[in-house]
Amino acid sequence: xxxxxxxxxxxxxxxxxxxxxxxxxxxxxxxxxxxxxxxxxxxxxxxxxxxxxxxxxxxxxxxxxxxxxxxxxxxxxxxxxxxxxxxxxxxxxxxxxxxxxxxxxxxxxxxxxx
Amino acid sequence: xxxxxxxxxxxxxxxxxxxxxxxxxxxxxxxxxxxxxxxxxxxxxxxxxxxxxxxxxxxxxxxxxxxxxxxxxxxxxxxxxxxxxxxxxxxxxxxxxxxxxxxxxxxxxxx
Numbered sequence: 001x002x003x004x005x006x007x008x009x010x011x012x013x014x015x016x017x018x019x020x021x022x023x024x025x026x027x028x029x030x031x032x033x034x035x036x037x038x039x040x041x042x043x044x045x046x047x048x049x050x051x052x053x054x055x056x057x058x059x060x061x062x063x064x065x066x067x068x069x070x071x072x073x074x075x076x077x078x079x080x081x082x083x084x085x086x087x088x089x090x091x092x093x094x095x096x097x098x099x100x101x102x103x104x105x106x107x108x109x110x111x112x113x114x
Numbered sequence: 115x116x117x118x119x120x121x122x123x124x125x126x127x128x129x130x131x132x133x134x135x136x137x138x139x140x141x142x143x144x145x146x147x148x149x150x151x152x153x154x155x156x157x158x159x160x161x162x163x164x165x166x167x168x169x170x171x172x173x174x175x176x177x178x179x180x181x182x183x184x185x186x187x188x189x190x191x192x193x194x195x196x197x198x199x200x201x202x203x204x205x206x207x208x209x210x211x212x213x214x215x216x217x218x219x220x221x222x223x224x225x
Contacts, residue, residue, distance in 0.1 A: 031211055040123070042203060042217035043158065050211040058212065059115070090157065102148070103213055105157040 002026055004106035006091040012112045013081045021076040021109050023091030031094045031101060032074035033058075034066060036087040037108075043090065049074055081113045116141040116208040120216030128224055133191045135219045137204035140185065146207035147180060147187045152218075153200045161202075162189070194223045 006023045013019055025032065034046040035058075045058030049068040063085060065077045074093075078085055089109045094101035117140040127133050139147075148163035164171045164178045164187065171178050175194075180187045191198055204216040 033212070035215075040217060042120070043215040045212060045214065048212050056211070059214070101146070101207065101211075101213065102160055102163070105159070107157050 004091055004093050004104055006089075006106035006109055008109060009107065010110045012114060013078075014114060015082060017081050018077065018079050019081065019111075020078075021089055021091070021111075022073070023075060023106060024073045025091075025093040025104075026072065027093060027095070027104065028071070029093035029095045029104075030071070032068065033092040033094075033103065034064070034074070034076045035090045035092060035105075036060065037090060038087050046076065046089075078111075081111075083113045085111065086113045087111060116144060116206055116214040118204060118206050118214050118216040120204050120219060122219060123217065124220045124222070126222045126224065127194050129194060129196060131194055133194055133198070133221055133223075135189045135202055135204070135221075136186065137188070137206075137216050138184075138186050139206040139214075141206070141208045142182075142185065144206040144208045146213075147178070148205050148207075148213070149176075149178060149189050150203045150205065150215075151200045152203065158203060191221075194221075196223050196225055199223045 004025045033048040035043045047066040049055045052071045091106040092103045094103045120137045145166035150158035151161045152158040177190045201218045205213045
């Protein structure tokens with residue numbers, strides 16, 4: 001049981017390049033998320049998916065697209081990377097239950113855009 | 115949408131002292147309030163949570179209190195130890211599908 005697995009762990013991009021961050025969870029969770037973490041800004045929600053086939057914008061969706069490929073996988077795509085997208089990206093998942101979700105995070109992906 | 119404010123941004127305490135981190139939220143519909151701990155270079159991990167039908171919850175040296183009327187919730191760590199040094203995040207859930215985080219508190223515990 002690996003939990004939430006995301007790849008790559010480290011990536012350097014040039015401005016204007018595109019890339020996809022991959023995420024998979026093996027906990028049979030319904031909900032999946034992408035957050036970015038910047039110093040002093042906390043964890044900000046980019047996109048989330050409440051269930052397979054649905055996606056919704058979070059706090060900072062501009063410049064990103066997502067795909068919920070199936071129940072296990074939720075990918076984040078940067079179509080034209082910008083230096084402002086330099087950040088640590090965390091994928092997460094939760095089992096939708098009751099009045100709240102316990103969210104489990106992946107190990108993070110460190111992305112630098114030069 | 116929901117907005118979560120967290121204070122202080124940094125907190126230094128002597129080993130054995132208590133530490134308190136406070137958060138406020140804006141959306142009265144929020145009903146779930148977890149706290150996450152993130153050690154340097156690691157992923158955030160849940161340490162305690164509280165739901166809106168409870169005013170206080172305790173787990174060994176950590177406790178969380180919730181005041182729904184004032185839209186405040188707080189994390190209390192007693193008898194702090196060096197291994198408590200980390201960044202702590204509060205969060206609020208305005209619905210069952212997403213979680214909005216505060217900006218984090220860097221706690222340093224000095225021996």
